[in-house]
Amino acid sequence: MTEKVSPIRFFEIFKxxxxxxxxxxxxxxxxxxxxxxxxxxxxxxxxxxxxxxxxYIVYMRTQRVELSYDxxxxxxxxxxxxxxxxxxxxxxxxxxxxxxxxxxxxxxxxSVDLPVSKLKLDPFSFRMKTLRFVEESRRGSx
Amino acid sequence: MIALKVxxxxxxxxxxxxxxxxxxxxxxxxxxxESERNHKVGDLTFDVYLRGGTRVKGLFLSRILSYFVLPNxxxxxxxxxxxxxxxxxxxxxxxxLMLIRERAKEEELKWNWLFLVTEDEPSAKVAKxxxxxxxxxxxxxxxLRSKSLVFSHNLxxxxxxxxxxx
Numbered sequence: 001m002t003e004k005v006s007p008i009r010f011f012e013i014f015k016x017x018x019x020x021x022x023x024x025x026x027x028x029x030x031x032x033x034x035x036x037x038x039x040x041x042x043x044x045x046x047x048x049x050x051x052x053x054x055x056y057i058v059y060m061r062t063q064r065v066e067l068s069y070d071x072x073x074x075x076x077x078x079x080x081x082x083x084x085x086x087x088x089x090x091x092x093x094x095x096x097x098x099x100x101x102x103x104x105x106x107x108x109x110x111s112v113d114l115p116v117s118k119l120k121l122d123p124f125s126f127r128m129k130t131l132r133f134v135e136e137s138r139r140g141s142x
Numbered sequence: 143m144i145a146l147k148v149x150x151x152x153x154x155x156x157x158x159x160x161x162x163x164x165x166x167x168x169x170x171x172x173x174x175x176e177s178e179r180n181h182k183v184g185d186l187t188f189d190v191y192l193r194g195g196t197r198v199k200g201l202f203l204s205r206i207l208s209y210f211v212l213p214n215x216x217x218x219x220x221x222x223x224x225x226x227x228x229x230x231x232x233x234x235x236x237x238x239l240m241l242i243r244e245r246a247k248e249e250e251l252k253w254n255w256l257f258l259v260t261e262d263e264p265s266a267k268v269a270k271x272x273x274x275x276x277x278x279x280x281x282x283x284x285x286l287r288s289k290s291l292v293f294s295h296n297l298x299x300x301x302x303x304x305x306x307x308x
Contacts, residue, residue, distance in 0.1 A: 095178075097176075128179075131179055
């Protein structure tokens, strides 16, 4: 049975919103005064709404991570990039800690990182699950 | 009244040790960044193999501090389950420590630990053997039933013992 994980990271959307809001605030400095006077009553509402909307669109297009997997393989979607692999393609499973995130690194000739922290999965138990998939699929293929 | 007894399997303990080393107290000793299960060294298989370094990763100030204050050593920790502490002898330890030293030489690993996990209480003879383990490697024996820890009385053994909350 295929399992699918694709949590929305609200903090990432919030961070992007703050950036877009700051850009819009900065834009007011170079705006003609007559134009600023027209939009001033609605500016804050407009700026916040467009920032959140833009942040959501950018997040969904570039940063959203979606992982679907079963005992045969997995499909990892990062933004618009999709990568589908089979567990048999790998022989080594590592749990890697980067600055604050955990990754499950699948290795063979090349390596693929599954961003478990971004997927809000427990890194230790997901690594064991992955290890079991890799070992079972290699046993089945040999 | 219902009494609940929580029993830990050796697999749970391995996971707990990994967490301790990678996320909790172990970070006072070294920054373990990679963990591998069933790692082969020579003809032996260690249940968990952890690798890392002594330079702490953190925010701006802690990075600068660790860059100037801490040595840049590569480190490794080998964790192995053993059926009983009775299997531990000087030959048993010597074989494992030799393999660890060879690997350390190949990969320039400066600090190494051998962590043994058992389900029974070690005898006084075994405890003495661990405590007096020769060499620079830290050797630790953890009893998952009584949660007691026997460790080598060298720098690495003492540091690891002081950092872990088992």
